[in-house]
Amino acid sequence: MTDLLRLFTRAHKLLQAASDEAMSAHGVRVGQNLVLEVLWAEDGLTPGELAGRLKVSTPTVVNAATRMEAAGLITRRRDDADARLVRLHLTDAGRAAEKPVGAARAALAQRVTAELTPEERAATESALRKIIRTLDPES
Amino acid sequence: MTDLLRLFTRAHKLLQAASDEAMSAHGVRVGQNLVLEVLWAEDGLTPGELAGRLKVSTPTVVNAATRMEAAGLITRRRDDADARLVRLHLTDAGRAAEKPVGAARAALAQRVTAELTPEERAATESALRKIIRTLDPES
DNA sequence: TAGCTAACGTTAGCTGGCTAATGAATTGCG
DNA sequence: CGCAATTCATTAGCCAGCTAACGTTAGCTA
Numbered sequence: 001m002t003d004l005l006r007l008f009t010r011a012h013k014l015l016q017a018a019s020d021e022a023m024s025a026h027g028v029r030v031g032q033n034l035v036l037e038v039l040w041a042e043d044g045l046t047p048g049e050l051a052g053r054l055k056v057s058t059p060t061v062v063n064a065a066t067r068m069e070a071a072g073l074i075t076r077r078r079d080d081a082d083a084r085l086v087r088l089h090l091t092d093a094g095r096a097a098e099k100p101v102g103a104a105r106a107a108l109a110q111r112v113t114a115e116l117t118p119e120e121r122a123a124t125e126s127a128l129r130k131i132i133r134t135l136d137p138e139s
Numbered sequence: 140m141t142d143l144l145r146l147f148t149r150a151h152k153l154l155q156a157a158s159d160e161a162m163s164a165h166g167v168r169v170g171q172n173l174v175l176e177v178l179w180a181e182d183g184l185t186p187g188e189l190a191g192r193l194k195v196s197t198p199t200v201v202n203a204a205t206r207m208e209a210a211g212l213i214t215r216r217r218d219d220a221d222a223r224l225v226r227l228h229l230t231d232a233g234r235a236a237e238k239p240v241g242a243a244r245a246a247l248a249q250r251v252t253a254e255l256t257p258e259e260r261a262a263t264e265s266a267l268r269k270i271i272r273t274l275d276p277e278s
Numbered sequence: 279t280a281g282c283t284a285a286c287g288t289t290a291g292c293t294g295g296c297t298a299a300t301g302a303a304t305t306g307c308g
Numbered sequence: 309c310g311c312a313a314t315t316c317a318t319t320a321g322c323c324a325g326c327t328a329a330c331g332t333t334a335g336c337t338a
Contacts, residue, residue: 010194016325063295082303083304085303112144131153198287
């Protein structure tokens with residue numbers, strides 16, 4: 001298990017699971033959280049815009065939006081000026097989730113990074129940035 | 140993007156994609172690679188054993204095995220002594236993939252970690268271990 | 279020895295990624 | 309002005325995870 005990539009994969013899976021568990025308590029799944037965070041900052045974006053900001057494909061956002069609509073977190077509305085566009089708007093429930101979900105996320109981040117020394121945290125952050133730039137120079 | 144968790148997610152997705160691309164050139168998808176690596180070291184394991192070693196659920200291994208069987212990488216064989224067990228055996232093609240896939244994986248790891256300083260590498264590894272232990276104390 | 283229980287693989291159905299193909303609407307060019 | 313090209317969202321279908329439910333086989337116990 002000395003392989004960095006392997007450790008990485010394992011840590012990621014555990015983080016995803018912990019994250020999903022923390023959010024699910026507030027009716028939000030781990031993928032939906034990302035969409036919500038963008039909408040909390042700027043409501044009424046289109047699937048394409050969200051995909052761009054989240055660096056995810058458009059169908060991924062569309063599918064998430066369908067589930068979130070069914071869950072009552074957002075609504076779909078056709079753009080008045082350009083009928084090709086769909087605008088995603090938060091419902092009251094979607095807005096209400098901001099505080100608890102944000103708190104849950106912060107608590108998880110705190111719990112996970114609490115054990116790290118400042119050096120470890122800084123070096124990890126720097127390493128992650130380098131890895132991202134290596135694999136996606138455009139970013 | 141200052142959030143460690145966000146950087147983590149992004150880096151993981153890029154790594155997965157790069158990994159999948161590298162392996163696909165040799166007819167192996169990213170999830171199958173993990174199964175193969177265990178079988179290269181020890182052939183004839185059961186789905187449950189593989190799931191335990193990979194820290195993945197049994198259905199995940201079963202589904203991967205089905206695709207790998209269709210791809211001609213492994214075969215399923217019922218255990219003679221205990222008919223509940225299924226043993227997964229490498230085919231010639233599965234064995235033949237070891238060298239190229241291993242090389243591709245090593246090349247990716249090398250490329251990704253090349254930019255990191257020894258301190259970053261060590262600190263990241265240590266940080267990952269701590270995170271894993273925090274989220275899964277049993278490990 | 280008969281029957282219950284535990285172990286194991288598989289199937290069904292979910293989330294969350296992806297690409298490719300489709301269809302509707304707008305834009306732009308001739 | 310009209311038609312072609314572009315730009316959207318959606319749908320279809322794939323891989324890779326998961327949990328829960330199911331059926332079969334061993335094994336143990338009464």
